[in-house]
Amino acid sequence: QSALTQPASVSGSPGQSITISCTGTSSDVESYDFVSWYQQHPGKAPKLMIYEDIKRPSGVSNRFSGSKSGNTASLTISGLQAEDESDYYCCSYVGGSTFVFGGGTKVTVL
């Protein structure tokens, strides 16, 4: 199972919106409504930000939203803040009780 494809980096100015894409195949991202997104600050464990493509856990800012079209899922951060500067990873269920992560995207707040 190959890793999902994410851009290596995305940047934006404070207050702007940015979108991170996560591209899979018809066998993973497109076949299941089970894409999740994780934020990871340096030296820290990942934190769940979005699950089931579009749902937000309690306690996660509503500036974070998820969407999906075909084999590409996306994470949008609205009203970008300095604290959003981090690495972001997507993850998809791929069937057979197995999962795959994306390569990760570094978000820089200019």
Next chain:
Amino acid sequence: QVQLVQSGAEVKKPGASVKVSCKASGYTFTTYYMHWVRQAPGQGLEWMGIINPTGGGTHYAQKFQGRITMTRDTSTNTLYMELRSLRSDDTAVHYCARGGVITGPTSFALDIWGQGTTVTVSS
């Protein structure tokens, strides 16, 4: 509160084995799937496998088949991940993470993570 506490850092020689533990607390251990995920230095997250703490059933990423064993001890709410025939490229931080509920609709999301265990493989 819900938390996962992992064992301490390990240094191993190539060819050796390592066994990392993950103790769960604050919830019913047998209610949720558990995952192991690793991250090599400067690299991304890599899914290793999943275990059902109720029956002990496992599924591993193809990359680790034959080299990995995930087990659990329901009497102590502890998970274990053993990786054998270690190589230098197994040097990574290894995380345990709570997955979806075992019965009923499940989210397949990893919502609670351990603090990570660094495994260093070096001669």
